[in-house]
Amino acid sequence: MAAPQSDPSLPQLHTVAVVGLGTMGTGVAEVLARAGREVIGIDVDATATAQATAVLEASTTRAVRRGRLTEGERGDVLARFRTFTDLRAAADADLVIEVVPESYEIKQQVFRALDGIVRPDTILATGTNALSVTRLAADSARPERVLGLHFFNPAPAMKLVEVVSSVLTAPAAVAAVTDLAIELGKEPVAVGDRPGFVADGLLFGYLNQAAAMYEARYASREDIDAAMKLGCGLPMGPLALLDLIGVDTARTVLEAMYAASHDRLHAPAPILGQLSEAGLTGRKAGRGFYTYDAPGGATIVPDALTPGGGAAATEGRAVRSVGVAGSGTMASGIAEVFAKAGYDVVLAARSPEKAEAAKSRIAKSLARSVDKGRLTTEAAGEALARITPAGSYDAFADVDLAVEAVAEDLDVKQQLFAVLDKVCKPGAILATTTSSLPVVACARATSRPQDVIGMHFFNPAPAMKLVEVVRTVLTADDVHATVREVCEAIRKHPVDCGDRAGFIVNALLFPYLNNAIKMVQEHYASLDDIDAAMKLGGGYPMGPFELLDVVGLDVSLAIEKVLHREFRDPGLAPAPLLEHLVAAGCLGRKTGRGFREYARR
Structure with a gap:
């Protein structure tokens, strides 16, 4: 050129x-x-x-x-x-x-x-x-x-x-x-000319939310950072990035943004001011959210907040067999993950045909892994043989862990948990893969809420390393310990979070996506410029509008509504442009048109 x-x-x-x-x-x-x-x-x-x-x-x-x-x-x-x-x-x-x-x-x-x-x-x-x-x-x-x-x-x-x-x-x-x-x-x-321009205008709101999440003790700094790296493919976690930028610099940027927007999402989290006033401004000071080997150093060293590496305080339950409820992409992916890790898997759907179709999808996925050299033919065959398709949830009678991966509809999930409560043996753990619904609402549909927990896998489950482990106020300690052990056995990275809307990843990701939509809605910048700014300036693997079209605008709107309903923050209200596109049936790649148009296949 x-x-x-x-x-x-x-x-x-x-x-x-x-x-x-x-x-x-x-x-x-x-x-x-x-x-x-x-x-x-x-x-x-x-x-x-x-x-x-x-x-x-x-x-x-x-x-x-x-x-x-x-x-x-x-x-x-x-x-x-x-x-x-x-x-x-x-x-x-x-x-x-x-x-x-x-x-x-x-x-x-x-x-x-x-x-x-x-x-x-x-x-x-x-x-x-x-x-x-x-x-x-x-x-x-x-x-x-x-x-x-x-x-x-x-x-x-x-x-x-x-x-x-x-x-x-x-x-x-x-x-x-x-x-x-x-x-x-x-x-x-x-x-x-507006504070933060495009890239920092979107980035610093997200960083501020992460700081507030940590300050509220909702999740550890390590889990927040791991969640955003593994769940969104970001090069750095938000708290480590704040340390790199400078906590004081971030506070200055956010104060300027808040002065212009009066949006509470831009009001600097108090912890940013506390760290700044204490001189704990990040890497340049040798200490911020993390502690570093020296002022200006990049190597994080253990400190009083670093999680201990000792044995878990609570012993988990034995898990040898797993039931996966559902026949869609997520259910198939989760069943594949467990089968490859050596677990016997019962894959149950609403009909034998749907269960067989899901197993066929897994067979194709395993074959692709063999073709790419990621799995031997023998290992693929053994994994597939561990999966038993079933047309009824009665097949879960002997499983140690039942994982539901059905539609993201609370009524549907509650009905399923009521069924699982009846068919699963005493002591079996019941897990939901919900990404936005309250786990405790699923737990209350059973007579054993202490055995219910959230296991939020990310799509595609075989490739994505993150699992958000969501315990409710009713979840037993040994259930939580068991699920963390299982995550490690299937080679996933568990992060702990409480039962509130969005957990870690979606609670930080979707306000950022919503703010990007507002930028376009206000004619501040184009789709292409915003996507380019976040990929080139923030190191994001996808721009916000590319990601929205992949996720689905209807799914994104539903999550935004859940976040807004739970936190009651006006800044979290879904952007009207998103609502208009969904109302028009423009849902993203799956319909051929979202923020952009796509060729029909």
Whole structure:
């Protein structure tokens, strides 16, 4: 593919000054220098300028070692990077990018000083992700040349750059900076001026909810982080990410977002303020939600909150045989997981034909695993032989664990639990795979609520490692211990959570998805830009609208309603656009149209 051609009518940004040589500023300077720009690095702290030079020397040395640069090219990059401690060094810059601390006062001082230093045509960019670009521009002598240029950390690796224009910004300045971002090998997304822009606007609400969840002692920090990594495929858990970003920085961003939105979901969780005031700001301090080996270190070390590795306090019950109720994708996947782990499985459906069809689906899944080299032919055959299809739940008479995976309808589940209560032997554990309904409501449909627990598998069950283990106020300790042991036996990662709407994953995921819909509804950004921002800026495997169409808009709406009904927070009310699409029958990929249209198969 040919390199994009710059518009010769636009300002040519050959010399760029970067003001503030912390981690982000140094990363931006490296990107610019390696792309052939003359870079003027400025920081009032001489130690910071020396450190920035050392970082660039080290990174270019690694690039030579990996064959990405020649020694000659490395020398050219280093020669293009010059450092100064005086802002007047920016006098000849075509573009100045400030990456100083997130403080209006500090940024305003920089912009006011630059007014008296740079040329009238120099473009001034702020690297803020939380403060108002418009307010900073209004304080400048030439607001039309001020815009936002938000890189993501680490700048050399992250592809996304948000180009932020205010109502005052000249289109030519936006176009010139957008061209530059493309030449740097980045993917620019044009956004308007509001706190957090697209990526952080969605990300920080999610991080705030995770902090509040931990503060409420609903789940441990380890379980919250594991749930979001394993359940959503995220590169980092939210609490570890808050430590990386800086707890104080996150608090600043959220305060700016709340000031603009007055949405309670953006009101910083009190724990963020408590940690910040105590100086426990994350990795940079050596301690935040987790404890690290040293200030600035990345290695988490055990502390007083780290779960013990000793034996469980309660001994679990013996489980040799498992009953799986249902014949759909989830039921088939769960039955396959148990059979591959060596359990005898009874797969029961409403008719013998449905049960046989479900077993046939498992046979095809096992065959695909053999074809991909993940399973031997013998192991696949043995797993399939352990599964006994049945057309009646009476076949569960001797199972030690019964797992229901039927429709996500409380009446249907309660009717099934009433049946399981009658057919299953005393001491058998009864588990529901619900993702949004109250587990205790299923338990109360039985005469043995102490034996009922939630086991929320994720789809596809054979591939996804996470199981949310949901105990109610009535669940017995040995039932909880048993299910955790079983999860480990089937090579799943159990996380503990209480019986409330959404558990961990959906309680954090769906408000984020709902907020993305609101962005589109308010015409702030397009579907494509939001999806690109979250994949490129947040490392998400799918953008929110891709994910919504895969999950199903009707399923998503149902979960949003459950969350809103339970927590009574106005910010959790389903976005009207989602309700309208569902009412129109646009449910996502399964109907050929959701937020996007899909080819019919």
